[in-house]
Amino acid sequence: MLSKRFRTSIVTAGVAVLALGLAACGGSDDSGDSASGDSSAAAAGGGGDAIVVGFSQVGSESGWRAANTKSIQDTLTADAGFDLKFSDAQQKQENQIQAIRSYIAQGVDYIAFSPVVESGWDAVLEEAKAANIPVILTDRAVDSKDTSLYKTFIGSDFVKEGERIGKYVSDTLGTEPINVVELQGTTGSAPANDRKSGFADAIKDNPNVKVIASETGNFTRAEGKTVMEGFLQAYPDIDVVYAHNDDMGLGAIEAIEAAGKVPGKDIKVVSIDGVHDGMVALSEGKISYIVECNPLLGPDLAKIITTLHDGGTVEPRIVTEDGEFNQEQAIAALPDRQY
Amino acid sequence: MSITRHRLFWPVIALLALLLASVLKSHTFLDIEVRDGHLFGGPIDIIRRTSVLLLVALGMTLVIATRGIDLSVGAVMAIAGAIALTQIASSPDPGSVATVASAMATALLVCLVIGIWNGFLIAVVGIQPIIATLVLMTAGRGIAMLITGGQITTVTSAPYKSLASGYTLGLPNAALIAGFFFVVTALVTRRTALGVLIEAVGINPSASRLAGVRARTIIWTVYILCALFACIAGFIKSADTMAADANNVGLFIELDAILAVVIGGTSLAGGKFSLAGTLVGALVITTLTLAITVLGVPANAVSLFKALVVIVVCLLQSPKVRNSSWGRRRPAATVPAPVEVPA
Numbered sequence: 001m002l003s004k005r006f007r008t009s010i011v012t013a014g015v016a017v018l019a020l021g022l023a024a025c026g027g028s029d030d031s032g033d034s035a036s037g038d039s040s041a042a043a044a045g046g047g048g049d050a051i052v053v054g055f056s057q058v059g060s061e062s063g064w065r066a067a068n069t070k071s072i073q074d075t076l077t078a079d080a081g082f083d084l085k086f087s088d089a090q091q092k093q094e095n096q097i098q099a100i101r102s103y104i105a106q107g108v109d110y111i112a113f114s115p116v117v118e119s120g121w122d123a124v125l126e127e128a129k130a131a132n133i134p135v136i137l138t139d140r141a142v143d144s145k146d147t148s149l150y151k152t153f154i155g156s157d158f159v160k161e162g163e164r165i166g167k168y169v170s171d172t173l174g175t176e177p178i179n180v181v182e183l184q185g186t187t188g189s190a191p192a193n194d195r196k197s198g199f200a201d202a203i204k205d206n207p208n209v210k211v212i213a214s215e216t217g218n219f220t221r222a223e224g225k226t227v228m229e230g231f232l233q234a235y236p237d238i239d240v241v242y243a244h245n246d247d248m249g250l251g252a253i254e255a256i257e258a259a260g261k262v263p264g265k266d267i268k269v270v271s272i273d274g275v276h277d278g279m280v281a282l283s284e285g286k287i288s289y290i291v292e293c294n295p296l297l298g299p300d301l302a303k304i305i306t307t308l309h310d311g312g313t314v315e316p317r318i319v320t321e322d323g324e325f326n327q328e329q330a331i332a333a334l335p336d337r338q339y
Numbered sequence: 340m341s342i343t344r345h346r347l348f349w350p351v352i353a354l355l356a357l358l359l360a361s362v363l364k365s366h367t368f369l370d371i372e373v374r375d376g377h378l379f380g381g382p383i384d385i386i387r388r389t390s391v392l393l394l395v396a397l398g399m400t401l402v403i404a405t406r407g408i409d410l411s412v413g414a415v416m417a418i419a420g421a422i423a424l425t426q427i428a429s430s431p432d433p434g435s436v437a438t439v440a441s442a443m444a445t446a447l448l449v450c451l452v453i454g455i456w457n458g459f460l461i462a463v464v465g466i467q468p469i470i471a472t473l474v475l476m477t478a479g480r481g482i483a484m485l486i487t488g489g490q491i492t493t494v495t496s497a498p499y500k501s502l503a504s505g506y507t508l509g510l511p512n513a514a515l516i517a518g519f520f521f522v523v524t525a526l527v528t529r530r531t532a533l534g535v536l537i538e539a540v541g542i543n544p545s546a547s548r549l550a551g552v553r554a555r556t557i558i559w560t561v562y563i564l565c566a567l568f569a570c571i572a573g574f575i576k577s578a579d580t581m582a583a584d585a586n587n588v589g590l591f592i593e594l595d596a597i598l599a600v601v602i603g604g605t606s607l608a609g610g611k612f613s614l615a616g617t618l619v620g621a622l623v624i625t626t627l628t629l630a631i632t633v634l635g636v637p638a639n640a641v642s643l644f645k646a647l648v649v650i651v652v653c654l655l656q657s658p659k660v661r662n663s664s665w666g667r668r669r670p671a672a673t674v675p676a677p678v679e680v681p682a
Binding site: 059063066088090091184187188213214215216218220221222223225226227229230231233234235236247250251254258259260277 | 361365367368374375379380381384388484489491493504576579580581586587628629631632633634635638639641
């Protein structure tokens with residue numbers, strides 16, 4: 001059997017792991033507690049002065065999302081007349097629904113959230129409607145038939161993003177016959193469906209551009225790389241990679257380099273998002289073109305809430321302004337980039 | 340010996356069928372050529388990619404042989420990658436070998452603690468393995484998220500990157516690392532009594548204890564080994580993209596690893612285990628993933644395609660089907676199915 005000392009040290013180690021685990025749980029508990037704590041403080045202070053906004057974020061899965069969170073937190077500040085309650089759903093719908101219910105219970109003035117998936121929101125949104133709390137969707141939409149459940153949906157037009165990148169491929173690269181492989185986002189998600197169809201629309205009139213393969217890379221760098229490795233084995237004559245987000249494009253670049261080819265030269269990569277790592281790769285010429293998907297929704301969100309608060313009305317769909325970048329523009333834009 | 344062969348017959352056939360289907364679709368698939376001073380080609384891709392799964396499945400085989408299961412391996416991979424890359428990123432000299440070595444040492448230490456914790460819960464406290472490891476399967480990603488601060492940071496460090504993308508003597512480092520641990524594990528379990536002891540514990544823990552086998556120590560050891568193998572797999576996986584993605588690194592790999600072990604003929608009921616079988620199982624799963632891309636299976640049919648192949652392999656392996664349909668050549672009808680899919 002083990003010596004007593006060794007056993008003691010193992011128990012100590014075990015306790016350390018347990019403590020870590022508890023710390024992890026404690027982390028999420030804290031945010032919940034502080035949210036409810038804030039609200040009671042706000043309620044005590046009287047609702048008249050600050051607009052109380054409950055925001056439920058999808059999670060913190062990418063650079064894009066981090067920039068989105070920061071923009072909202074930096075805009076809806078106490079100085080600007082807002083009392084922001086922020087919660088992170090860690091990519092789980094039940095967490096988001098729970099957060100929205102707690103906002104309703106706290107009686108916030110407005111609820112804003114980025115739905116992690118498109119369906120299954122009717123019940124909780126009806127509760128919000130019954131409580132007379134206006135709801136604003138950011139970044140992603142819900143598929144509810146009843147559009148009275150939310151005031152507006154603000155975010156990028158994913159179809160248009162696909163069209164713009166398709167137009168670039170068709171106009172700039174498609175002057176000669178080219179073979180395109182497509183790295184799709186998460187199967188069935190709105191950005192993946194829309195970016196695929198937008199792209200297909202934009203290239204359909206150019207017989208030079210041929211999409212020879214299309215697989216899902218699940219919006220992650222690792223899967224983008226794996227799928228691209230397979231493409232490189234299966235198709236020796238790939239000219240262009242169209243990735244539905246920067247991260248998969250970056251994974252594809254790794255695979256292209258591992259296959260002894262030069263990204264940007266032998267195989268051109270185009271993608272959507274414009275996160276920092278993607279822009280760096282673009283400035284180095286590894287990515288050839290990026291259509292931006294603007295995460296800085298904070299200022300627009302603040303404007304919408306102020307308008308609604310002053311009794312005004314807003315359009316049911318507000319599309320954000322997105323830029324697009326080639327290498328020179330990326331080099332110029334990088335120093336001032338907020339994300 | 341002949342029984343083992345027997346058991347591995349259909350998995351090997353499945354592997355060959357997948358390779359054949361890929362070659363029919365892309366004629367140069369099995370060609371190996373020298374590019375930039377290293378070997379390049381389909382088979383090289385397969386062995387490089389198998390390395391991560393093989394390492395995890397290796398630990399899983401030993402755990403399953405003791406009647407256990409370890410669901411926390413994916414989370415352990417995420418933690419290992421998160422610790423190593425975060426430490427490398429925050430060091431003043433990310434490119435130095437010393438930095439990388441110390442970062443990996445820290446991660447290994449933490450994974451050792453995790454393995455001790457899992458083993459403690461199961462061997463000492465007596466919690467059922469599936470419950471005990473479920474704790475870290477769910478909480479582990481939370482820990483990894485805490486370490487990375489919820490961000491996916493890209494790190495530049497040549498020595499670390501070479502773990503996954505580098506080549507030695509023309510062969511991928513990742514495959515060499517996995518191969519090394521595979522051979523060592525095989526030697527240690529088959530050239531010493533350890534393998535037999537593990538099987539004894541798996542078949543009947545009480546009886547083996549009464550027979551003088553230190554069941555508790557052995558169970559504890561296999562969980563520690565499993566965590567350490569997962570840690571190394573986490574290094575390779577995170578070095579593959581040089582970004583610590585706490586949410587996605589090793590996601591669902593515990594299921595792939597269990598599948599590899601099962602395809603390899605090791606029973607989930609514990610007892611006899613086959614490391615060679617696990618190797619074949621891991622190769623089948625990796626080749627399957629690669630074949631999906633090569634064959635151009637539509638994205639929304641990928642899961643179905645995978646499920647079909649796995650179901651066919653498992654069915655063919657079950658003793659009942661194996662005995663009853665021996666001369667009927669039913670497998671010949673099912674195996675070429677993948678070829679039809681690309682059309």
